[in-house]
Amino acid sequence: MKEEITLETIRQYFPDFSEPELQDQILANGKMYRFPEGSLIMDFGSHVRMLPLIIEGSIKVSREGEDGSELFLYYLSRGESCTMTFSCCMSDKVSEIRAVAEEDTVILGLPQRVLDEWMMKYKSWKNFVLQSYDQRMKEMISTIDQIAFSQLDQRLLDYLSKTAELHQSKEIKATHLQIASDLNVSRESISRLLKNLESRGQINLGRNKIILLEDL
Numbered sequence: 001m002k003e004e005i006t007l008e009t010i011r012q013y014f015p016d017f018s019e020p021e022l023q024d025q026i027l028a029n030g031k032m033y034r035f036p037e038g039s040l041i042m043d044f045g046s047h048v049r050m051l052p053l054i055i056e057g058s059i060k061v062s063r064e065g066e067d068g069s070e071l072f073l074y075y076l077s078r079g080e081s082c083t084m085t086f087s088c089c090m091s092d093k094v095s096e097i098r099a100v101a102e103e104d105t106v107i108l109g110l111p112q113r114v115l116d117e118w119m120m121k122y123k124s125w126k127n128f129v130l131q132s133y134d135q136r137m138k139e140m141i142s143t144i145d146q147i148a149f150s151q152l153d154q155r156l157l158d159y160l161s162k163t164a165e166l167h168q169s170k171e172i173k174a175t176h177l178q179i180a181s182d183l184n185v186s187r188e189s190i191s192r193l194l195k196n197l198e199s200r201g202q203i204n205l206g207r208n209k210i211i212l213l214e215d216l
Contacts, residue, residue, distance in 0.1 A: 005030045005108055013055050013079055013108075014128075022122040031109050035101040042099040048088040050109040053081045057105025058166055062098050062182065072159070072182035074139040075102065075166045083133045089115055102166070155183055156193050160203075160212065170212040 009032075010023050017023060032055070035041055041052070044064045052059075059076040061084070076082055076099075084097050089112040118125045146155045159182065163172050176194065180187040194210065197203045204211040 005032050009055065009108070014053065016124050016128060017122075018124050019122050022118065022125055025114065025118070026108070026110070029111055029114050033107050033109055035105045035107070037101055037103045037105075039101045039105075040098070041101060041105075041107075042085065042095050042097065044095060044098055046095045048085055048093070048095050049112050051081060051086050051089055051112070051115060052099075052107040052109055054078050055106040055108055058102040059105060059107075060100050060102045060182075062100075063096060064098070065184070069184050070098065070181055071143075071184045073097070073143055074136065075162065077166060080135075081128075081132050083129065083136045086115065086129060086132075152183070152185060152189060153193050153196075156190065156197075159183060160210065161215075164212055172210045172212070173208060174210065175208050 005027060007023060007027060010017060010026055017026065031050075033052075035057075041059060042048070054076050056078060058078075059082070061073045061076060061082060062070045063073055064070055082097070082099065085095070085099075087093075088095055092112075119129065146158065156179070159179065160172060163174070164170060176191045177187045180190040183190070194203065194205060198205050202212070202214055204213060
């Protein structure tokens with residue numbers, strides 16, 4: 001569902017976009033979109049026509065392996081954007097990621113045609129894009145390091161910690177299969193590790209939910 005953006009929304013959620021002309025350009029070209037929890041926002045191989053800026057809610061971003069498996073990369077939350085999408089827009093490539101609304105989410109969509117021009121004209125926009133690249137790169141390097149060097153139990157602990165932080169809740173609503181899919185491992189391995197964490201008093205397991213009893 002689309003709705004119009006307002007100047008107040010820009011100033012509230014993206015205060016660093018300080019140039020009045022840039023604000024006017026966002027008002028003229030941007031559109032607001034609402035996605036219910038679980039909605040597919042972008043999929044592997046789809047054409048990327050807009051850059052999403054997160055107004056409310058959160059998005060889970062994953063990548064597809066050569067064998068068709070899916071690997072969780074990072075979450076996006078309020079005030080953030082997906083620079084992999086920006087790269088696809090600038091290069092006119094199809095999407096290499098899947099983006100799913102982790103909860104009810106509102107995004108500000110900016111059309112592909114204006115992005116290159118804004119990089120040249122507006123310092124605050126250029127800084128935002130470069131800072132977003134830096135943050136996403138650090139998160140992807142962390143994911144690669146975990147896959148290459150960390151044991152599965154540490155990857156699971158990091159995943160639970162990030163998910164709890166994202167939702168600001170000790171209760172994580174997810175099945176063992178969903179977690180296994182995000183970490184690209186077997187469900188049996190995740191179930192075994194979760195039971196070990198429960199036996200150590202770190203979590204409680206419920207039906208399709210995990211309750212953290214301490215900081216991981």
